[in-house]
Amino acid sequence: MKPFPFTAIVGSDDMGLALTLTAVSPAIGGVLVRGEKGTAKSTMVRALADVLPTQQVMAGCRFGCEPAQPDPTCPDTDQHTENILHRPSRLVELPVGATEDRVIGSLDLEKALGAGEAAFEPGLLAEANRGILYVDEVNLLHDHLVDLLLDAAAMGRNTVERDGVSVSHAARIVLVGTMNPEEGELRPQLLDRFGLTVEVAAPREPGMRTEVVRRRLAYEADPDAFASRYGSTQENLARRIAEARTRLAEVVLTDWSLAAIARVCAGFDVDGMRADIVTARTAMAHAAWQGRDHVVRADVRAAARLTLPHRRRRNPFDAPGLDEELLDRLLDDDPEPPDPDQPDGPDDPAPNTPEGEPAEDQSSPGSEHESSEPDSGPAPEQPQTNEPTNTADDGPDSDVTPLPVGVAEVGEAYRTRTFTAEGVGRGAAGRRSRAITSRGRRVGVTTSNAGPVHVPATVRAAAPHQAARGREGRLLLRRHDLRRAVTEGRESNLVLFCVDASGSMAARRRMASVKTAVLSLLLDAYQRRDKVGLISFRGADSELLLPPTSSVDAAARRLTDLAHGGRTPLAEGLLQAGEVLRLEKLRDPDRRALLVIISDGRATHGTDAVGRAEMAAAHLRSEGIDSIMVDCETGRFRMGLARRLATALGARLCPLDDLADGGSTIDPTRLADTVRAHRAA
Template sequence: MPSLFPFSAIVGSDDMALALTLTAISPAVGGVLVRGEKGTAKSTMVRALARILPPIEVVAGDRFSSDPAEREPLSPDGPFPTDAPVETRPVRLVELPVGATEDRVLGSLHLERALNEGVTVYEPGLLARAHRGILYVDEVNLLHDHLVDLLLDAAAMGRSTVERDGVSIEHAARFVLVGTMNPEEGELRPQLLDRFGLTVEVAAPRDPRTRVEVVRRRLAYEADPDGFAARFAGAELKLTRRIRTARELLERVVLGDAALLKIAEVCAAFEVDGMRADIVTARAAAAHAAWHGRAAVTREDVRAAARLALPHRRRRNPFDAPGIDEDLLDRILGEDELPPDPPPSDPSPPEPPSGPDSGPDSGPEPSGTSPDQGEGSGDDETWTPLDNDRPSASDGEPAGPEETETNSGTAGVASPDAPYRPKVFRVAGTGTGEAGRRSPALTRTGRRVGARRPDGSTGTVHLPETLRAAAPHQRARGRKGPGLRIRGEDLRVAVSQGRESNLILFCVDASGSMAARRRMAQVKTAILSLLLDAYRRRDKVGLVTFRQSAAEVVLPPTSSVDIAAALLRDLPAGGRTPIAEGLLAAAEVLRLERLRDPRRRPLLVVVTDGRATAGRDPVDRSRQAARWLAGTGVAALVVDCETGRFRMGLAHRLSVELRAEHVPLGEVAADALTAAVRERVA
């Protein structure tokens, strides 16, 4: 097996290296979340981290890696005698696949021994294997919610409890949680985001010389992995020794009152939620001091800790840029060094400091020259409330300067209002889509509702049903003695009912026929509000607009709040109304999404007054496009935006051709639009 790419050979990811190393020094910090674009060596650096960590001592033969120095280790293989043999082994890096089953993560009944020997034996899962090591989740933002719940429980309690299939087990599960993600593929569930102690935003270096060095090292590694690793063996050993020294020094690092007060001032200034930010920053600052060989926390340590511990905890709106304001951070910290704590006024011995048992926030020395990386980013886990005193479109006030009702090509840009929390809406029926948190569906996770024969897809074994299928055939199979004779046709897998994620695709008339600018501001607000809810529920939301003579996919189906905000901000409106082009463009988006994810059920929401005015025979072409789209079987809803005393009912006719529900709506107020969608899909 070829050697891994050395940790010390990675160029241009200094902040990430700092966060990983400090968390390794003090696991109490709570792990690292790495956000960044594709091709920035996120996975490479995480996998290389385990190779530079000092080895650990474990009780020989214990499947749960118990610490021999622990008085009463929480291990199902215990209790152990005081003179139990001890062995030394490297720190494990356990990778948790995003598609893993609950049995694989928690562990379950040892099926082979249960069937052949008739005994109940627990087979440990990934959480047990990761104890005292690193649990790595690549694409952590795509992790199914049932696995997120398991990680939250283990991270909070430091132990894992298994109660299933006749097994009742509890074992220690303390690990460094490291996750990597690409924000373009969706955001992270807020509860899990808050569990990461540190976060880092990585990007490819922009300095050409640094990029050349990255390519040079990668090509050298691929040509001779073992030889390349040997070149950096000395640097790797130096990092290992430095981490071991920092761990020993961490217990003696003094986190004085002045440092604690400065940490509190920084956290208060950035308006973080809760007290976890203060605690993590204090632990990271102490670890940073130990990493640099200092016996007391300094201003530099607090600054480094705040840069990594606060970005994903500070309050921000969806339109705000991620990261923290470093100028504000420097003003709060000031230029003077933290004063030392005054000596105690009485001769009694001082109490031990509260911070040294906490974790790290800095990594190895920079291995190459590169521009500064972006600060770690995170998303506000709270909803932005609407200002009740602010006039809204539903109150009769325009959301922005109104577009003149004309069919000219002049386009205006309307900005959305502050997003709000929409009510939960669900697609009717029971689907089979990817696990999410919205509509009922038959999924791999959730509540067991039955059993079935395996059809080639993976699934959780339904043990009682498997035994029930095999039991009547034991005499015919010549069974003698204990144990059952199981054959392939006896196997049954569980049928689980949970929830799925959906796709809501808006097809919006952006022409100038009906005060489009006002309408677009309200539609933008509705989409962003639905998107904020959708990313928590693993949904996708997309937007197709049509104006002048063509349609445009303004917002491809996505779960990313940041990308949605950027694309929707400058959405223009005005011109003629090419309804046929809009419907055809929406059909193409749905077709492509069906190829990418055939099990995700969509709902098409068409927002228009039905007045087709662009192209030759526009009315006839729009009806033909609607009939063709209806033939694809997509569920649809037409929101009628026609206003005025005399109405032509064109949107209603369009809904008939589209086989969609028609919702008369004088004005497309954002809250009314969301209510209409909710009523249609409930």
């Protein structure tokens, strides 16, 4: 079955343009596509392969060496022949759950165990050399695979030194990734390696949505007939990309355009010089795509809209995007010299669609069913600044006069102490707690089928049996001789925040400090690739504001609008936290949880509020839930209720003032002694 044609995809001008420019100039470095689910991001990337120019490769080379410039260090140099093969440009998909051996290559076990030969079996990086490596849901990729991609993207080579194999081969890849930001963000190091980034969203215009559905249904009814309708436009697009590649070497980057690029990058306060270089390459590719022999203002503007949104300096929770008004002002600071050879009017349009079909974008070959308006990203939400009218001291909440509800501001996040789960887990690779993972330092060996082969341990296991097996020269191995390495690294955790938003937390503007502390802990969770959840309790009940998710941005948005006021239903908050963690344990048994309770320890709602809160805390402790108690009590005279609650929870206690990196935590055993001494006094 033929894939959905690239030129038949409706909308998403930016995505179509970004992919096309990368096809014209692979040196740009790839494309990252961010967007909501159901916007056919993967459909468009996979459709790109059909319009890429063909390649010449050396016959007999597993690494796709170019005949004009073969890699002198290619492991298959002895296999090269004078024959030249023509093949389509490759688009290789890297699954999120791929193993390290499958990505970089590994020891060929069949030859190693059968013939005693240490041979190399190429991986996906070798297969994608001189082509496109596509990662769907790239933000969910394990960190150890991200490290491998960073090395390959930076060096253009893949080097393997493991299990008796020492191999280095070319890995000039164009990295294309798609992701849904709601499922978590991308590591900054990998984000910077993408040359271009675009935001996509489903169209809101009924006519465009209708056309999307019509084309999709027509394709599913008869894929071959539907693809044939776009045969001529596909050929025109492929020819135009090939012509632009040829023209690219002749494009001149004028002094004015180079100065404009430097002015724009400096104006957006980007880090390093990679942004300037990638913007220059993209502007030249855009000029070649439009049939020009030199870079003009339109090329610089189009390039900056694609290269700078993910490189401008911003906080982790700031919305992505680019201020296009600022971009125009920076470009207009030094007007472009007139070009008498450049005709007025719009850029050269893309290839025409088949008769009767809607026209495609004027600057890109066509895109997906997304908005045709340039998307500079959602505007960041502004926190409300109305202060609560209650200014009572730290006394218990009143049951007679309910406290008014307010929304406190959020301050600037700071670096917090590192909290980890106790013991050693087996969760998904991350950057928080100790765990047995697929990559890390070797701490032992096992006979299971999981993990990389530990060659020395395998040889030692087989050595005592060689005489009985009739060894003659080479080592004789059996399946039960295989030993796998057990490696210890770091895992990601589920961090569930249970925030006291009652009236007592509003005293002395304490809620602003609490929100800033939670935001700082969210920033730490973002950097450590954790899942997060958010529970708030105030008034008469608790509320799950955000179910556990990998989108730390979503948690930050919920925190900004978190209201406070009313009584303190502490027991209800703890019980809901226990229920959320119980359900998450059923969904993902290997992911360990950290419950972070932010409260002053008061319980004022309902009959025997303190007793019910302590019972709820004892229940959480009996379930083995690892918890942190952040004590928010302030003032000269303190009741020590948070300490008492931490003892019931078996939690580590951290005063709010000591949450910043460099503070101290209190061990539960010392805490119990402190509470007993306090009661005796």
